[in-house]
Amino acid sequence: MRKVGVVGAGMTNFIRRAQETPKELSYQATRAALDSCDLNLEDIESVAHGSAPDAFDGIHQKGEYLADGCGGWNKPTMRVFVGGATGVHALAHGWYHIASGMFDTCLVVCEEKMSSAMPHAQAFFLTIFDNITERPLQPTLLWIFAMEMNRYMNTYGYTKEDMAKVAVKNKNQGIKHPSSQFNEEVTLEDVLNSEVMAYPVNRLDVSPVSDGAVAVVLAAEHVARRVTDKPVWVEGVGWNLDTAYWATRDLYYPRYLEKASKMAYDMAGITEPAKQIDIAEPYDPFDYKALHHMEGLQLSPPGKTVELLNDGHFDQDGNLPMCPSGGLLGVGNPIAAAGTMKVAELFWQLRGEAGERQVPGKPKYGVCQAWGDLMQVSSVAVLGI
Amino acid sequence: MDHTEFVRGGTGLSGKDVEQNKIFTVDDALNCRYTWDTGVAIGRYLEELKNGKIIAKKCNKCRRIMLPPRMFCELCYCPSDDWVYVEDTGVVNTFSVCQVNWDATRVEPGQNPHLPAVIEIDGATQGMGILHLLGEVETDKIFIGMKVKAVWKPAEERTGAITDIKYFKPY
Numbered sequence: 001m002r003k004v005g006v007v008g009a010g011m012t013n014f015i016r017r018a019q020e021t022p023k024e025l026s027y028q029a030t031r032a033a034l035d036s037c038d039l040n041l042e043d044i045e046s047v048a049h050g051s052a053p054d055a056f057d058g059i060h061q062k063g064e065y066l067a068d069g070c071g072g073w074n075k076p077t078m079r080v081f082v083g084g085a086t087g088v089h090a091l092a093h094g095w096y097h098i099a100s101g102m103f104d105t106c107l108v109v110c111e112e113k114m115s116s117a118m119p120h121a122q123a124f125f126l127t128i129f130d131n132i133t134e135r136p137l138q139p140t141l142l143w144i145f146a147m148e149m150n151r152y153m154n155t156y157g158y159t160k161e162d163m164a165k166v167a168v169k170n171k172n173q174g175i176k177h178p179s180s181q182f183n184e185e186v187t188l189e190d191v192l193n194s195e196v197m198a199y200p201v202n203r204l205d206v207s208p209v210s211d212g213a214v215a216v217v218l219a220a221e222h223v224a225r226r227v228t229d230k231p232v233w234v235e236g237v238g239w240n241l242d243t244a245y246w247a248t249r250d251l252y253y254p255r256y257l258e259k260a261s262k263m264a265y266d267m268a269g270i271t272e273p274a275k276q277i278d279i280a281e282p283y284d285p286f287d288y289k290a291l292h293h294m295e296g297l298q299l300s301p302p303g304k305t306v307e308l309l310n311d312g313h314f315d316q317d318g319n320l321p322m323c324p325s326g327g328l329l330g331v332g333n334p335i336a337a338a339g340t341m342k343v344a345e346l347f348w349q350l351r352g353e354a355g356e357r358q359v360p361g362k363p364k365y366g367v368c369q370a371w372g373d374l375m376q377v378s379s380v381a382v383l384g385i
Numbered sequence: 386m387d388h389t390e391f392v393r394g395g396t397g398l399s400g401k402d403v404e405q406n407k408i409f410t411v412d413d414a415l416n417c418r419y420t421w422d423t424g425v426a427i428g429r430y431l432e433e434l435k436n437g438k439i440i441a442k443k444c445n446k447c448r449r450i451m452l453p454p455r456m457f458c459e460l461c462y463c464p465s466d467d468w469v470y471v472e473d474t475g476v477v478n479t480f481s482v483c484q485v486n487w488d489a490t491r492v493e494p495g496q497n498p499h500l501p502a503v504i505e506i507d508g509a510t511q512g513m514g515i516l517h518l519l520g521e522v523e524t525d526k527i528f529i530g531m532k533v534k535a536v537w538k539p540a541e542e543r544t545g546a547i548t549d550i551k552y553f554k555p556y
Contacts, residue, residue, distance in 0.1 A: 009388065013395030019408060020394055028394030036391045058415060118412075120489035131419075132427050133453050134516050136548045138487040143501040143516075146481035151503075154479070154529045178389045198483035198499075199524075212395055243459055247503045247514040248452075251479060348388045355387050 001099040005224030005231030006383065008037030008217035009344040014181045014332030017115035018211035022057060026069030026111045029213035029337075033107070034071075037217055037227050044217075045103035047072040050080045050090035050110040052335040052372070055124040056117050070109035070215070083128075084285065084372025085239070086110060087214070087339015088379035092237035094218050095381075104220045108343075111213035112334035121209055128374060130244070144375055145206075146198035148251040149288045153200065155252040156303040158291075160200050164191035165309060166287035167204050170323050173316065174330015176356040179341070181208055181332035191287075207285045210332035214340035216347060230351045235365070236270070236382040238263025246374040257296030257371065257378040265298070268382040270365065273298045277382075278363035279349050280320055281342035283371040284327040293369055294322060297380070321359045324349060339370030343381065350385040426454045429468070435545040437537050441509050443467045452509040471508030473535035474556065478503040478514045482524045498524065504533060504553055520552030531555055 010032025012018070012025050020028065026049070034040060049070040054062045063079030070077070080086060080093045087110045094108035114121040125141035153159065168188055174180045186204060194203035224231035240263070242249060242256040249255070261273070270276050282293035291309065294300040299320060300308055308314060314322035325331055325345035328338045346366035348354040365384045371377065402408050423431055426442060430453055433440040442454035446461040450469050458465050480502035484492045492498050500519035505512060519527060520536060533553035543549040 008391075010391040010393065012393060013397070015395050015397040017398040017400070017403070018394075019396040019398050025394060032391040032393045036388070058413060122485075122489035123487065126487045129516075131421055132423055132431070133547050136546055137501070137516060137518060138499075139501065139516065140483070140485055140487045140489070142485055143481055143483060143499070146483060147479040147501065147503055150481060151479035151529070178392045179395070195484075197485050198481045201481075245453070245459075247478075247516050248512060250512060251503075344388075353388045355389060 023069030048094035174326020236268030
């Protein structure tokens, strides 16, 4: 396997409803990523892009539709799609293009436009549930989040206040991100007093619905060193898929994520992740998910994570900054693009270019993760400098 | 160097821009219809639900009694073996009290919230839960570990569907 570097990154603003089409959003992010490393489309040999359900757009085979916005015109272009895990999975996918020796450069582009679905994209999640044994019960995706959160809190004795602290931390951190959908600080009371959606989930426990796109440029080592003096290396990638019989496994612990992260850590030569990882960007569509994922990522002992949160361990200047980007809760959640935003964040953080969000010291390793489908899939990448 | 110059585009619109036709939009409504075959395992499951019974399938290799029943064991990756009736009682593994409908509209004031739960059915291998609903219970009295029993539709109203069980209630 060849060494693969991230050499550029760009993204759009994340907003509730973008005027731009999915293709235009993809173009903006991709052009920005190319400009960030002074490359042009003719320097790019392949494209690995990702976008979540076609149903959001009402455009079937969205991959083909999106391709030219992603720079995929007349190139070997492949789309990956694993629901919410797509954003980091697309990086693993692009990594293979180069690590295999097949290509020297690859664009990784993820886009989501959720606002076209009327009146609300949420309705389309009905169709991810089992069509015969679950859909007649008219489930919403909120059900399984709420039930997973309830099971998780109940297993370890965590409280709603504990979970809400993550929403406060990430949302207020996200204000520092230039792409963020938000500009107002929230308090613990705001979160706890926000609309009850599905006990134990309140409105502000959840990330928003968003439109947006993110792109990164990958290059083989010899190209990466020529393009930039600060390449960020993809040290390891991993992913894992559990069964779609989601009700038959205990939701308090994401076993598939443990396996995905071990795959990535093994590749990166990381033996003690909690000590060796300097920055974590766990997937945080709901506040509790950030903590649930820190445990699955082996970055916090199960049941002790709230204690670490309360001690400031996960703050921007803590021992292990968690979601310094602001995460999905603080920047926004255009599904596939949100995962790639985490890749871009590690790129900027490890290069010392994250502005107000910059974690102190000289971070060497970061891990990012995305998650999706019926509580069953995770993708993980370890980046290092 | 700061990365902020590499944030571009994503021009925000408000709902009003759309409602008041300040921008061009095009509307469409897809109407998709399907007729799904239920398959061998779920077909039998539904047939037994119509009879007022819950049936599972056993894998003789890992010895799991699997619910919903399946024709192959996904762990051992071999054909599953015996059909096994299980109880119509179980234990709440987790639950929610949901004020949001499937299409993101809200439950109207005065209407009952949705009460989804994962129920570990007695007689199936521990941890083999199914998604269903709770009923005949005060929302603040529901707890993880609560014992529940199926409330069936009257026999003449059953159609061979998961909704032949109306909900599970405490007992």
